[in-house]
Structures are given as structure tokens and as C-alpha cells.
Amino acid sequence: MASNASSALLKWAQAASRGFAAGAAGGPGRKVAVLGAAGGIGQPLSMLMKMNAQVSELSLYDIAGTPGVAADVGHINTKAQAKGYDKEGLAEALRGCDLVIIPAGVPRKPGMTRDDLFKINAGIVRDLVEAVGKHCPGAVLNIISNPVNSTVPIAAEQLKKMGVYDKRKIMGVTTLDVVRAKTFYAEKNGLDVASVDVPVVGGHAGVTILPLFSQATPKVSMPADVLDALTKRTQDGGTEVVQAKAGKGSATLSMAYAAALFADSCLRGLNGTPVVECTYVESTITDAPYFASKVKLSTEGVDKVHDLGTLTDYEKDGLKAMMPELLASIEKGVQFVKGA
Ligand SMILES: NC(=O)C1=CN([C@@H]2O[C@H](COP(=O)(O)OP(=O)(O)OC[C@H]3O[C@@H](n4cnc5c(N)ncnc54)[C@H](O)[C@@H]3O)[C@@H](O)[C@H]2O)C=CC1
């Protein structure tokens, strides 16, 4: 089993640049849907999924703009058949899907928290997941739409309501936190970023994002102030991009990259090559019913949720500090569906 997907995925990316003739994973062709495919994340993500050799059918769904995206992506000379769907086509887009990736919804503007997006995105995610429950209840779900800390519980509750919930299938995508932690850790310590791994646990907003630099490889012992600065930069990575884009949205390109890596790992797992990734799932390893940690992805989705390993006092404090916000965000998501 690959202990970490990054080296395999780097090979995948290299194979992509050579035209995907070699090096990419095989396995049965999978049907993958991107819901929100015409958006800032959706477009580059659709391109990257079109380049993934594990995909045979690619459904590109959005409420507007999908014919153009599908026509454009469809000209890429890889085997996946890309098809665009508008509002009326959601059922067909989803039927037979193995993996559904959801980046639909509004992004932040400067000054907003991810929770400020709840008002609009909660309903979008609930309705899309309802369609998933109707048309492809067995599919693995990768939820990108913010606030992830709440949208994953929303998805779970919606599927429970429909009697088709399977905790192994629902994952909140926190890969961008890992991507950022790796980049910042490698930069700060002069390491080859391709050889670096950093687990990131908790949730996906501010203090709920907890990089475990004590478990990073290769191991570098950092002074307390450097460790604190790296931790805070990882927690505020999304805000750094929101501010830099100055009103034009949040991370899209790095997010599409991260989502494509995570989706590739899910597909590898489904195709019988288990991969371990950090992701936000139903969990019993802390007091929070949903929590991101290392998870083994296999033929049915989540196979094993790994525990946190040994934490330093600094990390234990971080874990304690995140709990009130994380628990409140989860409860808000649960009540949004249950209370309705
Ligand atoms: N999990 C993570 O690490 C990250 C999550 N995000 C989140 O991803 C979401 C999308 O971000 P962007 O792509 O930048 O936004 P965007 O506004 O560029 O694109 C969103 C797309 O969703 C579509 N959409 C809206 N309602 C829909 C519905 N009911 N069904 C299908 N499509 C619908 C829109 O038409 C649009 O094309 C945001 O909520 C953002 O906060 C962004 C970056 C990182």
C-alpha cells in the first residue's frame, strides 16, 4: 500500500505532461461527476479529471456554462468522454457515477469567514447530495464546498434521511491544507518538496486546521516561533489567497490541483490499490463526530480512520482549542437538515 499518494501522484502529473501514454494508473474506467464544473475550481478540476487515466466518463454539471466547458475539455486527447449537463440533466449526469466531486457554491470575499458561506452553500450542497442519494447512492462523495466543517455533516444527514447513508463514502476534501503545509514546511527548511509529507488534522477553517509538524517527514526540529508561524500560515492559507485576490474569489488553481490529487487517490482505492490520505470523515478518534485525519481509502471508500499518533503539547493545545468551533459547525450542519 502506498503510505502517501504524493509520489505516485507526481508520477501521474509527469505522465500527464507527456500526454498520458504511460505511467498513469489503469483499472476499470470510472464515471466521475463534477458538480459546479463551470466555476473557478470546477473548470481546472474538470481539465485535470479529463487527464486522469482512471476516468472513462466525465459528467460536467453546473447551473450555467457547462456546454462551453464540456466542448473545451472534450477536445483534450485522453480517453475520458466528457459531457456537459445543465439543470435538467442532473439525473443523467449522476446515473452510474463512481465518484461525485462537489465544488458548487459561492466563495469568500475579503473579511468573510467560511461560515459566512453557510447561508447559501448549505442549501446547494443539501440539494445536490439529495440528487446523489436518488441517482447514484453508492458513489463516493468528495465535498469541496465551504464551510466543509458543516457541509459534510449536511451531506451525511441528507443521505441518512433518505436511508442511503454509508459513512465510508463521504469525504470532505482537506487536501489543500496538506498541500499548503508541505509547501511551507519544505520552503522554510530548504527541503525538496517532493520528498515532504505533513499530516493535517481537524477540520477546514482557521484554528480547526491543525498541521502535525512533529509527524512531518523528513523530520526537522524547528524553534517554537518558527513552528508557530508555519502552523498559523497553514491555518490562514485560504485567507492569504482571498486577500491577494482582493474580491475576485478564493483559491481555485491550487484547490483544483488538490482536489484532483484526492480524487485520484479515491479512484486508486476503488480500483484496489489502497492509499492513505488526510480527509474529513465521520470519526470516533476525538470528541468530534466528523474529523480530518489520515484515512485508508480502499475499494468501498473509507476503510480505516487512523488515530492521531503521538502529539506534542503544542499540538494537544491546538486540538483542544479547535473543538468548540468544530463541534458548533458540525451541529449547525446536522440541524440544518434534521431541523428542517
Ligand atoms: N475545501 C477546500 O479546501 C476549498 C473549498 N473552496 C470552496 O469551493 C466552492 C467553490 O469555489 P469557486 O469554484 O471558487 O466558486 P465559483 O463561484 O467560481 O464557482 C462555483 C460554481 O458553482 C456553481 N453553482 C452554484 N450553485 C450551483 C448548484 N446548485 N448546482 C451546481 N452548480 C452550482 C456556479 O454556477 C459556479 O459555476 C466555494 O464554496 C469555496 O469556498 C474553495 C477553495 C478551497
Ligand SMILES: O=C([O-])CC(=O)C(=O)O
Ligand atoms: O479560504 C477559502 O475561503 C477557500 C478555502 O477553503 C481555502 O482556500 O482553503
